[in-house]
Amino acid sequence: MQLDRYGQMKPTGPKTWLRGRDEEFARICPFSPVAPDEDKLAAEYFSHAKNRDSFLGRYEAAFVGHVEEGGFRSSGSSGGMVTWVAAELLRLGLVDGVAHVKASDDPQSEGRLFHYSLSRNLQDLQAGAKSRYYPVELSGVLQLIREAPGRYAVVGIPCFIKAVRLACADDPILKERIAFTLGLFCGHMKSARMAESFAWQMGQDIGKVKRLDYRKKAHDRPANWYRAELTLENGETCAQDWWHLVDGDWGAGFFQNSACNFCDDIVAETADIAFGDAWKEPYSSDGRGTNVVIIRSTALLDVIDAGIAEKRIVLSHVDSDFVVATQASGFRQRREGLAFRLTWPRMGMRPRKRVHAGSHGLSRQRMAVYIMRNWISFWSHRVFLIADLLHSPRLYILWARTALACYHGIAYSRGPIGRIAQRLGLAGSEGRA
Ligand SMILES: Cc1cc2nc3c(=O)[nH]c(=O)nc-3n(C[C@H](O)[C@H](O)[C@H](O)COP(=O)(O)OP(=O)(O)OC[C@H]3O[C@@H](n4cnc5c(N)ncnc54)[C@H](O)[C@@H]3O)c2cc1C
Known part of the structure; x- marks a missing residue:
């Protein structure tokens, strides 16, 4: 490997x-x-x-x-x-x-x-x-x-x-x-690029990171408010909540x-x-x-x-x-989401799963969520690579912010994209990831 x-x-x-x-x-x-x-x-x-x-x-x-x-x-x-x-x-x-x-x-x-x-x-x-x-x-x-x-x-x-x-x-x-x-x-x-992206967004160079704690605990905050902490080689630390990182919404599927x-x-x-x-x-x-x-x-x-x-x-x-x-949300993604993904045309080897291909009963909104999540995970790897080659964290961050707004619009009917998606019948009132 x-x-x-x-x-x-x-x-x-x-x-x-x-x-x-x-x-x-x-x-x-x-x-x-x-x-x-x-x-x-x-x-x-x-x-x-x-x-x-x-x-x-x-x-x-x-x-x-x-x-x-x-x-x-x-x-x-x-x-x-x-x-x-x-x-x-x-x-x-x-x-x-x-x-x-x-x-x-x-x-x-x-x-x-x-x-x-x-x-x-x-x-x-x-x-x-x-x-x-x-x-x-x-x-x-x-x-x-x-x-x-x-x-x-x-x-x-x-x-x-x-x-x-x-x-x-x-x-x-x-x-x-x-x-x-x-x-x-x-x-x-996640891929190793997630850690690099966190470092970029905290203004740090991954080449100087000694340690990463993906979930720094704080007893006075809800457990699901993840906070990432970097420890640098010089001993300094910096931290940020996942919610404030463009790719920190787990459900959006970045990396x-x-x-x-x-x-x-x-x-x-x-x-x-x-x-x-x-x-x-x-x-x-x-x-x-x-x-x-x-x-x-x-x-x-x-x-x-x-x-x-x-x-x-x-x-x-x-x-x-x-x-x-x-x-x-994990079971939705791995059961009805997987059944839907198995209906997509695919090159190469066909995976054999316990879930059968099908999209029966799936609302347009659910289909849009699964397509969007798949799209984000596919492109996050590629856009990050291009941004890295061009030494342009901004390029990746702008792309990720836009992708996240689209995902939130479809999954939670949030913001102007949510209103457009609702008009197109792609966003529902369920508000589920
Ligand atoms: C990639 C990933 C995705 C996860 N997704 C979910 C999820 O969707 N829902 C959910 O409820 N929980 C998920 N978990 C599990 C969750 O993050 C906690 O690990 C779990 O709840 C155990 O917590 P703990 O305090 O008992 O473990 P701790 O006492 O903190 O111990 C964790 C143990 O796991 C080992 N470990 C850490 N990372 C890995 C790894 N990548 N591979 C193998 N061993 C490792 C550590 O070395 C340590 O021994 C995920 C974990 C990983 C690594």
Whole structure:
């Protein structure tokens, strides 16, 4: 996997290997039409799960809540549950190491801000807390796992966990050593250019950025008011709310990886446990952060139950409707949106999805939202590249501001574009992303 000119991770290799239906690549790529889908993998791993749901997949139990113990919650992006569960696995001796994403020590020489790394103690694990909306790849840590006997946990977004499952099917050593998979819910992955754009808009050169915190926490502000903070090499920091950045509206799709257009798994259906943000009131307004957690492994349910009994974590049972409501716009984009996108003419390989192509019952406004989002993600990569080559951040920012106004007009009937879109029947009163 290598970063392409748009700052997205792309597989590289001989054409025969990339295109061959029987090659290793076709067996382990999570978007491969010949690899088993999430339903098949979940049936293999969680055949006895108590619950089955078309949105959440197979699962034992679902919860909402946060970590009470120590500083997990304040140093996590959400309720701190991912780092707490990973730390419990280490503490209980259930794993020897955890593969997760950490900040690069020297981003300028490494050429990237974040990378996968193995943590073998609590200190290293906690240093890697927080969400990184940044392209990363697994090959290095999988190689470390192959080389060093032991038991491991892997943290990843849904397509990464699926890739790990597929790699395990192909490699008995990985299968034996990867004891737990911890999934992160995922709306979509961003390219590395998103970080560069944030730096541009804060008047900084990405070449001087040492650290990026995508979600700087403030207890007195709603959790969904994301604030990005840059730390420069000279130690200075600068921060800005995502809402004030031209590409900071997550729903508009700026810098979205193109593969995400063909994903139908939001909640890491193949992971032993999966974590997201509780995007539902009163939790979204609580700046301390709150998780939703879906548990599929009975061993991990025991770990969670013990944590609740010892009052180290505070979790309440929720049903599938609750979890789905916390990810409503993500599910719209990955189900009805995906069905609609599958009707579009397409060059190259046809993805095989659990969602069938169709646009029945979709209003013109919903179709316009999906087309606009697709258009923004496609062009954001390209306009940014041109602006970068011309050393003209202004060009990109002007384009992005216009694109955002169009998106807001269609999705929320906002501004003059909203009024025009309403007259054309392209904007509704629903106000949904
Ligand atoms: C690209 C992306 C998109 C997301 N989209 C959504 C969404 O639409 N809805 C939603 O509810 N939640 C989403 N999440 C998950 C959310 O941001 C939080 O990660 C999750 O709620 C866990 O919070 P926490 O406080 O429990 O985790 P923390 O305790 O902060 O720990 C986070 C753990 O995840 C690891 N990690 C961070 N980034 C990555 C990465 N890119 N790949 C693999 N491991 C990583 C860290 O190293 C750390 O171990 C997304 C996460 C990512 C990375």
